[in-house]
Amino acid sequence: MNDIAAAVQLSDLAGLDAQDQQDPSGQPGHNEVTVRGSRRFELLEKSIRRLTGRAIADFDMIKDGDVIMACMSGGADSYTMLDTLRYLQTVAPVKFEIIAVNLDQKQPGFPEHVLPQYFERIGIPYRIVEEDTYSIVKEKIAPGKTTCSLCSRLRRGILYRVAKEMGVTKIALGHHRDDILHTFMLNMFYGGKIKTMPPKLIADDGENVVIRPLAYVREADIKKYAAAMEFPIIPCNLCGSQPNLQRQAMREMLNEWEKHHPLWIKSMFTAMANITPSHMLDRSLFDFAQFKPGQGKEASGDTLFDRDDKLDQSQSVINLL
Numbered sequence: 001m002n003d004i005a006a007a008v009q010l011s012d013l014a015g016l017d018a019q020d021q022q023d024p025s026g027q028p029g030h031n032e033v034t035v036r037g038s039r040r041f042e043l044l045e046k047s048i049r050r051l052t053g054r055a056i057a058d059f060d061m062i063k064d065g066d067v068i069m070a071c072m073s074g075g076a077d078s079y080t081m082l083d084t085l086r087y088l089q090t091v092a093p094v095k096f097e098i099i100a101v102n103l104d105q106k107q108p109g110f111p112e113h114v115l116p117q118y119f120e121r122i123g124i125p126y127r128i129v130e131e132d133t134y135s136i137v138k139e140k141i142a143p144g145k146t147t148c149s150l151c152s153r154l155r156r157g158i159l160y161r162v163a164k165e166m167g168v169t170k171i172a173l174g175h176h177r178d179d180i181l182h183t184f185m186l187n188m189f190y191g192g193k194i195k196t197m198p199p200k201l202i203a204d205d206g207e208n209v210v211i212r213p214l215a216y217v218r219e220a221d222i223k224k225y226a227a228a229m230e231f232p233i234i235p236c237n238l239c240g241s242q243p244n245l246q247r248q249a250m251r252e253m254l255n256e257w258e259k260h261h262p263l264w265i266k267s268m269f270t271a272m273a274n275i276t277p278s279h280m281l282d283r284s285l286f287d288f289a290q291f292k293p294g295q296g297k298e299a300s301g302d303t304l305f306d307r308d309d310k311l312d313q314s315q316s317v318i319n320l321l
Contacts, residue, residue, distance in 0.1 A: 074234025076226035077174030100126040178219035
């Protein structure tokens with residue numbers, strides 16, 4: 001555990017008993033509205049901070065002296081990320097700066113005043129970048145076609161350029177656990193790859209470092225937190241309202257699993273961090289041609305499902321979580 005994770009653990013969890021440290025969404029009445037100042041809100045806030053601190057520690061996201069560009073879309077995810085990172089600044093011995101950056105893509109009806117007013121109210125340095133990517137997307141993409149891919153590429157390129165201009169060391173995005181799972185399934189079902197968006201990576205330009213501090217946090221908890229905090233949410237009218245997107249199909253599938261088989265979701269997320277290359281089919285990760293019997297440690301990748309013992313199987317999966 002690094003300094004950031006330890007600081008969160010000490011400041012937020014020292015006074016909580018074992019029951020309080022459970023995921024607040026897993027406690028009775030989790031569908032109730034969370035009210036700021038309530039015990040349920042306190043547990044939710046501590047859970048988000050704890051999971052964010054753990055993700056930062058696990059993937060070594062933030063170091064002393066970092067300058068973090070917090071990319072702000074105006075959605076619940078980015079507000080929650082910014083709020084949590086600002087909290088970490090107050091408790092962690094690691095010193096880092098945060099600059100909030102919003103890319104105004106000139107979507108019709110976009111409320112340009114909302115984010116600047118919010119940044120000024122909370123007293124955080126910020127920059128508004130104005131680039132008319134909306135017109136480019138509408139010109140290049142035929143009516144009825146998905147705009148997400150082109151919009152994302154344009155936005156990414158602009159943010160990478162701005163990051164270098166500003167001298168930031170990390171670009172923080174508000175993607176959460178569900179985004180990571182959706183991307184994993186999209187790549188598997190539509191791309192033929194076992195791949196997702198990692199919590200930390202070198203950007204496409206080979207220079208910027210992208211981090212996702214909310215990688216362990218559930219989307220449902222972020223929405224509850226944002227509603228309780230009354231963040232001034234700005235909806236995406238360019239691509240977020242498009243129907244029948246593949247990502248939306250993945251979201252609906254996982255939401256259904258979450259209702260009826262929540263262990264599947266937890267196990268799938270855990271599985272992405274427990275990969276056995278010798279028991280996959282990727283020849284670039286494991287040399288199937290050269291290995292010989294007796295080399296290396298005994299393989300254990302098949303033991304989970306070797307026996308028809310449902311109790312043992314379930315317990316083995318639970319032990320992974």
